[in-house]
Amino acid sequence: MSGARPGSGAEAVHPDLAGAVAVVTGGGRGLGLSMARALGRQGCHVALLDLLPGVEDTGAELASETGLPALGRGADVTDAGDLRAAFDAVAERLGTPRVLVTAAGIAAWADAEDQPPEQWRRVLDVNLTGTFLACQAFARHALPAGRGAVVTVGSMSASIVNVPQHQAAYNASKAGVEHLTRSLAVEWAPRGLRVNAVSPGYTLSDMTRQFTDARPELRRRWEELTPMGRMGEPSDLDGVVAFLASDAARFVTGQAIVVDGGYTLL
Structure with missing residues (x-):
């Protein structure tokens, strides 16, 4: 398929x-x-929702990479009305959403x-409430269609x-996301929606770099604590996301698949 990268873990294997x-x-x-790129390589028509400036251009670049319809749109995951409007716009331009990935998050x-209460609330608002509101907006379209897959x-x-970082708000928010995943999975299974989570370990991303850039010793410590001896790459998650979104996982719901290089085994 156009845009596929050998070895990315998400070649077009889910027709x-x-x-x-x-x-x-x-x-x-x-x-x-x-x-999003992984799903594009599977042939999905992808909508990117983000508050980052330039997300519209990123959507256009994704369309160029895949040769398929794609778009970028501004949306605030903490604002239910904004999300509803964004999903309505996606449905109008691309069609009824069948897959949702809730990747918006902060730490x-x-x-x-x-910890200032406003900082605590912001982390919970984006990571947990934002996940719920995105799932809610998605369900308004997917439930009537009787088919859909959510990957939180x-x-x-x-x-x-x-360790060694202190991140009680982040930890609590992600525990909430995973139990929300199980709760929605049970509620929506009879109506054709599956809800699963991908649960990364230490992965090289914009979020982790905000810590490792300030404290270079962190990456060394995290890698020492990971049996595979390295941090994850974003592409290490691609195959799991594509699987959970696809009919290959048609009898899988309410699960959290950990992708951490063995960190949680110790």
Whole structure:
């Protein structure tokens, strides 16, 4: 397929995704954009939703890469009305969304005893409430169609406490995302929607670089704690996302697939 990268882990192996409309929140850069590209290589018509300036141009670039319809649109995942309008626009331009990936997320390093309440709320608002609102907006289109797949982006931080950073808000938000995933999976399974999570370990991304750029020793520590001896690449998630979005996972729902190089085994 046009735009495929050998060895990316997400070559076009799921023919049922060809022509499916996929929406990726946080799709303007980082893990979200990598996942969007992976779905594009599967033949999906992809919509990138993000507040980043230039997301419209990124959508146009994705369309050029894949030779398929794609778009970028500004959207705030903490604003239910904004998300509804964005999904309505996607449905009008590309068709009924069949796949959702909720990659919008932020992190904060703060000592719990001193963390400002507004910072705590912001992390929960974007990571947890934003995931719920995106799922809600997606479901308004996918449930009437009786078919759809949601891939939330959790984290290994949902089940372990990362060290040495202090990130109680992030950990709590991702634990919430994974239990939300299970809750929606049970509620929507009888109506044709599957809901699963991909849960990355330490992965080279814009989010992790905000910490490693300030504290270079962090990357060395994280790699030492990972049995595979390295941080993940965004493309390490591509195959899992494509699988969960596709009919190959038609009997899989409510699961969180950890992609962490073995970190949580120790």
